[in-house]
Amino acid sequence: MQSLTLESATEKTPGLVGRLAPRLHTKAFTGGLIVLTFIVVGILGPAVAPYNPNKQELTAMTKPPEGIGSLHVLGTDNLGRDVLSRVIYGARVSLLVAFAVVFISGFIGIGLGAISGYFGGKTDFAIQKLVEVVWAFPPLLLGITIMAFLGQGLFNLILALVVQRWIPYCRVVRGQALSLRTREFVVASRCLGARNAQIILRHILPNVIQTSLVIGTFAMASAIIAEASLSFLGVGVPPEIPTWGTMLADARIYISTAWWLPLFPGLCIFVTVLGINLLGDALRDLLDPRLKRAGSGI
Amino acid sequence: MAGYLVQRFVGTVPVLLLISLLVFLLIHAAPGDPTLMLLGEETNAAEVAKAKAQWGLDRPLYVQYLKFAASTLTGEFGKSFKYAEPVSQVIKARLPATIELAIFSIIIAVVLAIPLGVWAGSKPNSWLDNVGTTFGLFGISMPSFWLGIMLILLLAGVLNILPTAGRSTYGVAGPETTGFYLLDSLLQRNWKAVWDALTHICMPALALGVNMLGILMRVTRSSVLEVMNEEYVVTARAKGLAEKNIVWRHVTSNALIPVITVVGLELGTLLSGSIIVETVFAWPGVGSLLITALNARDYPLVTGIVITYTAAFVVINLIIDGLYAVIDPRIRY
Numbered sequence: 001m002q003s004l005t006l007e008s009a010t011e012k013t014p015g016l017v018g019r020l021a022p023r024l025h026t027k028a029f030t031g032g033l034i035v036l037t038f039i040v041v042g043i044l045g046p047a048v049a050p051y052n053p054n055k056q057e058l059t060a061m062t063k064p065p066e067g068i069g070s071l072h073v074l075g076t077d078n079l080g081r082d083v084l085s086r087v088i089y090g091a092r093v094s095l096l097v098a099f100a101v102v103f104i105s106g107f108i109g110i111g112l113g114a115i116s117g118y119f120g121g122k123t124d125f126a127i128q129k130l131v132e133v134v135w136a137f138p139p140l141l142l143g144i145t146i147m148a149f150l151g152q153g154l155f156n157l158i159l160a161l162v163v164q165r166w167i168p169y170c171r172v173v174r175g176q177a178l179s180l181r182t183r184e185f186v187v188a189s190r191c192l193g194a195r196n197a198q199i200i201l202r203h204i205l206p207n208v209i210q211t212s213l214v215i216g217t218f219a220m221a222s223a224i225i226a227e228a229s230l231s232f233l234g235v236g237v238p239p240e241i242p243t244w245g246t247m248l249a250d251a252r253i254y255i256s257t258a259w260w261l262p263l264f265p266g267l268c269i270f271v272t273v274l275g276i277n278l279l280g281d282a283l284r285d286l287l288d289p290r291l292k293r294a295g296s297g298i
Numbered sequence: 299m300a301g302y303l304v305q306r307f308v309g310t311v312p313v314l315l316l317i318s319l320l321v322f323l324l325i326h327a328a329p330g331d332p333t334l335m336l337l338g339e340e341t342n343a344a345e346v347a348k349a350k351a352q353w354g355l356d357r358p359l360y361v362q363y364l365k366f367a368a369s370t371l372t373g374e375f376g377k378s379f380k381y382a383e384p385v386s387q388v389i390k391a392r393l394p395a396t397i398e399l400a401i402f403s404i405i406i407a408v409v410l411a412i413p414l415g416v417w418a419g420s421k422p423n424s425w426l427d428n429v430g431t432t433f434g435l436f437g438i439s440m441p442s443f444w445l446g447i448m449l450i451l452l453l454a455g456v457l458n459i460l461p462t463a464g465r466s467t468y469g470v471a472g473p474e475t476t477g478f479y480l481l482d483s484l485l486q487r488n489w490k491a492v493w494d495a496l497t498h499i500c501m502p503a504l505a506l507g508v509n510m511l512g513i514l515m516r517v518t519r520s521s522v523l524e525v526m527n528e529e530y531v532v533t534a535r536a537k538g539l540a541e542k543n544i545v546w547r548h549v550t551s552n553a554l555i556p557v558i559t560v561v562g563l564e565l566g567t568l569l570s571g572s573i574i575v576e577t578v579f580a581w582p583g584v585g586s587l588l589i590t591a592l593n594a595r596d597y598p599l600v601t602g603i604v605i606t607y608t609a610a611f612v613v614i615n616l617i618i619d620g621l622y623a624v625i626d627p628r629i630r631y
Contacts, residue, residue, distance in 0.1 A: 132313060133313055133316050133317060133320075136310075136313050136314075136317060136608055136611065136612050137317065137604075137607075137608055137611070138566040138567070138569045138570045138607050138608065138610075138611045139566055139567055139570050140567075140570035140571075140573065140574075141569070141570050141573070141604060141607055141608070144573065144588070144592070145321065145324060145325075145592075145600070145604055146324065148592040148600075149324055149325055149327065221439070225441050228441055228443075229441070229443065229574050232443055232574065233573070233574060233577060233589060235592070248443065248444060248447065251447070252447065252578070255447060255450055255451050255455060256451075256455050259451055259455075262444070262447045262448065262451065263448070263451075266441065266444030266447065266448065269441045269444060270439055270440060270441060270444065273439040273441070274435065274436070274439040277435060277438060277439050278435070281435075
């Protein structure tokens with residue numbers, strides 16, 4: 001069995017690019033292109049948005065989209081604000097929140113997971129109890145409760161989303177750290193007198209980063225939806241910051257009269273999340289050849 | 299296995315207690331005075347003091363928590379500020395609507411996802427697989443509340459074939475016995491009401507179920523793909539069984555184990571999703587009640603709902619754990 005695995009492992013390592021099957025390539029390319037477009041639009045925001053997103057034009061209220069070249073390409077809302085500009089600024093907030101949430105929760109989750117798995121014993125027990133309690137809340141419910149009581153705001157929003165999102169990293173990394181700590185290279189460096197912190201940083205973390213990357217990609221997609229959900233419910237960012245979620249919430253009353261108001265922000269959420277999921281799929285197929293051989297994963 | 303489940307069940311009690319403490323502290327740390335919220339800004343100090351005394355808000359925090367914990371243990375959660383009724387009754391009145399919606403969503407998701415996933419997985423890289431995979435990817439990427447709004451826009455607004463909100467048309471449903479409109483109407487053989495309830499539930503159920511649909515489809519597909527390589531499938535093929543029989547009898551029954559796990563895991567997401575979908579469709583369930591309670595800072599009601607949701611989530615996970623052993627005899631606790 002051992003030799004079989006070794007054989008297939010040598011067979012399957014023709015380098016990073018070689019490992020990208022054509023189908024995988026399309027996935028990664030499409031996903032990457034979508035995500036990159038939104039990131040660029042988000043960063044350039046003020047430079048590419050035709051109007052100030054909060055500027056009310058009372059002479060041009062609820063105007064339908066008039067197409068490229070017109071004054072308001074995606075129309076205006078009930079207060080005469082330009083929908084395209086608001087969608088562009090919305091990308092900024094959505095991606096900023098999502099990136100912040102993924103990085104902070106990744107940092108906390110990977111750190112606690114590595115500590116939990118590496119040290120075991122009481123430390124592990126305490127961390128896993130915490131995981132159990134926080135994980136017992138249905139997703140989003142904790143976020144809604146926290147936001148409702150802490151009040152709207154970017155910082156609170158990121159905090160509310162991080163509270164549960166570090167757990168997937170923590171669980172997976174803990175499992176990996178548990179098996180890694182008994183491996184020869186870890187034992188060897190301990191014998192050579194390496195400190196625990198050194199072992200975790202040098203030997204445990206590099207081995208768990210690939211899986212965490214995949215978790216992070218999917219976490220980003222879920223963070224974007226969660227942010228939009230909270231903003232939609234009115235407990236996300238303050239109303240003066242345009243986001244896709246608040247735009248959808250505002251649009252609800254005008255569904256029957258102005259179809260473009262709910263269409264564009266929702267489409268942005270959908271397309272961004274789709275792009276990130278495509279990227280995540282490609283990344284997982286690439287990093288987990290076992291799944292790739294079985295088809296292209298789930 | 300019974301021993302393991304009992305142990306798990308007992309283990310959830312401290313978790314639930316910790317959660318109640320967490321929620322209680324969170325609510326009390328929050329800015330915003332509930333008495334002012336409910337009485338309005340123009341009340342005088344005497345009225346505020348009276349209301350505080352009435353709701354026990356003038357007592358020390360630990361007394362409030364102990365009182366709250368005691369009422370939690372009896373399942374009552376205290377009295378709602380807004381509805382002036384025991385919280386348990388307010389929640390109980392709304393619970394059937396949420397459960398009905400959740401069950402309907404699961405049915406839609408399972409009925410569509412499993413055949414689609416099996417077809418896609420049994421013929422990898424065929425056009426059916428491509429359609430299925432794209433469908434699955436769309437499902438997991440779709441924000442349920444946006445889908446809800448777009449469904450309202452299209453089916454209720456443009457085509458005008460379905461009602462936009464609520465559970466039933468006023469006056470159509472008969473008297474409530476179980477609180478589940480579909481079941482009540484069926485029991486009463488009130489076909490008009492059955493149809494009415496169906497037209498009301500299908501849009502919110504589809505919006506709520508779409509993520510689960512996508513995930514289930516993808517999991518079924520990959521699970522089928524994996525099982526297709528098993529030796530017993532090769533044996534079945536060698537025996538000359540028709541491909542249809544192999545796929546639906548040998549492969550599907552074995553591929554469903556991870557699918558059931560995912561149904562369980564996704565129930566939590568479904569519960570949270572119900573909060574937002576119920577708000578979109580003005581569905582009178584516990585989810586939309588939570589938003590009302592949060593806006594009114596109705597502490598006991600919010601805590602009651604959060605604990606109800608969490609307890610449901612914990613119990614569902616427990617049941618799913620138990621189910622594994624029933625489905626897969628290889629799993630022993």
